[in-house]
Amino acid sequence: MSLLRNVKTKSKKVIKAMLPSSLKEKMGLSVDPIDFGDLRRLQAIDPDFGFSRGKVIDRYYIEKFLQEHAGDVRGRVLELGDSSYTKRYGGSRVTKSDVLHYTKGNPQATIIADLTTATNIESNTFDCIIFTQTLQMIYDHHAALKTLQRILRPNGVLLCTANGISKICRVLGTDPWGEYWRYTAQSSKIMFEEAFKAGNVKVTTYGNVLTAIAFLHGVAAEELSESELNYHDSKYEVLIGVRAEKTAP
Numbered sequence: 518m519s520l521l522r523n524v525k526t527k528s529k530k531v532i533k534a535m536l537p538s539s540l541k542e543k544m545g546l547s548v549d550p551i552d553f554g555d556l557r558r559l560q561a562i563d564p565d566f567g568f569s570r571g572k573v574i575d576r577y578y579i580e581k582f583l584q585e586h587a588g589d590v591r592g593r594v595l596e597l598g599d600s601s602y603t604k605r606y607g608g609s610r611v612t613k614s615d616v617l618h619y620t621k622g623n624p625q626a627t628i629i630a631d632l633t634t635a636t637n638i639e640s641n642t643f644d645c646i647i648f649t650q651t652l653q654m655i656y657d658h659h660a661a662l663k664t665l666q667r668i669l670r671p672n673g674v675l676l677c678t679a680n681g682i683s684k685i686c687r688v689l690g691t692d693p694w695g696e697y698w699r700y701t702a703q704s705s706k707i708m709f710e711e712a713f714k715a716g717n718v719k720v721t722t723y724g725n726v727l728t729a730i731a732f733l734h735g736v737a738a739e740e741l742s743e744s745e746l747n748y749h750d751s752k753y754e755v756l757i758g759v760r761a762e763k764t765a766p
């Protein structure tokens with residue numbers, strides 16, 4: 518668009534915005550009213566992410582990311598909280614499955630550790646680490662990434678997911694950890710390359726304006742069509758997926 522036309526368009530918008538709505542209406546310049554329907558409310562449709570309505574939208578994207586990288590789930594695998602994704606995406610490729618938890622009391626946990634240090638975990642231990650919905654819960658996320666890189670075996674792969682656009686999951690005090698960060702593709706690339714070196718990091722984002730609004734309102738994935746869920750708009754990063762590989766020494 519030529520510069521002149523660009524300036525003209527922009528100034529028209531400014532003038533239009535300044536006009537009182539009654540005059541805009543007379544001039545036929547008023548904007549079409551929006552039908553907010555059920556979305557016009559101050560409380561989310563399901564304040565619990567949509568759990569009561571079906572599959573939570575960020576879980577839809579997490580599973581899409583893990584499915585795209587299922588081949589990396591092999592050998593000795595570490596997961597956080599439970600081993601459901603290890604079983605689902607690794608299957609018979611998995612030789613040993615470990616579950617890490619931050620505090621005692623999780624019956625599934627085989628390792629208790631704070632990933633900002635984790636001195637109790639040996640270096641070069643795991644072939645794959647499934648690290649979903651956790652990085653945002655760790656204030657010193659840089660230290661945690663360094664640990665994850667350290668405890669991976671050479672050629673080992675970290676599969677990490679974290680929220681871009683999301684309501685707060687963990688109100689302080691709910692768990693012995695908080696919720697500190699939201700990520701973008703740009704911040705993720707820089708911070709993962711700091712820990713894993715450039716060229717070993719692949720960042721994928723998921724979402725669009727409709728799934729972002731639906732996720733915030735707690736609308737379930739089944740309430741949208743496959744094409745609506747899978748439409749990718751890089752300006753609306755609902756979920757960030759990062760595959761980071763540890764290079765051999």
Ligand SMILES: C[S@@+](CC[C@H](N)C(=O)[O-])C[C@H]1O[C@@H](n2cnc3c(N)ncnc32)[C@H](O)[C@@H]1O
Nearest residue numbers: 597598618619630631632649650651654655694
């Ligand atoms: C929301 S849960 C995520 C669990 C599961 N991976 C998922 O996808 O639902 C957050 C996890 O973060 C872990 N966590 C929080 N702070 C941590 C830390 N400093 N070191 C290690 N794990 C931590 C907790 O143990 C918990 O399993």
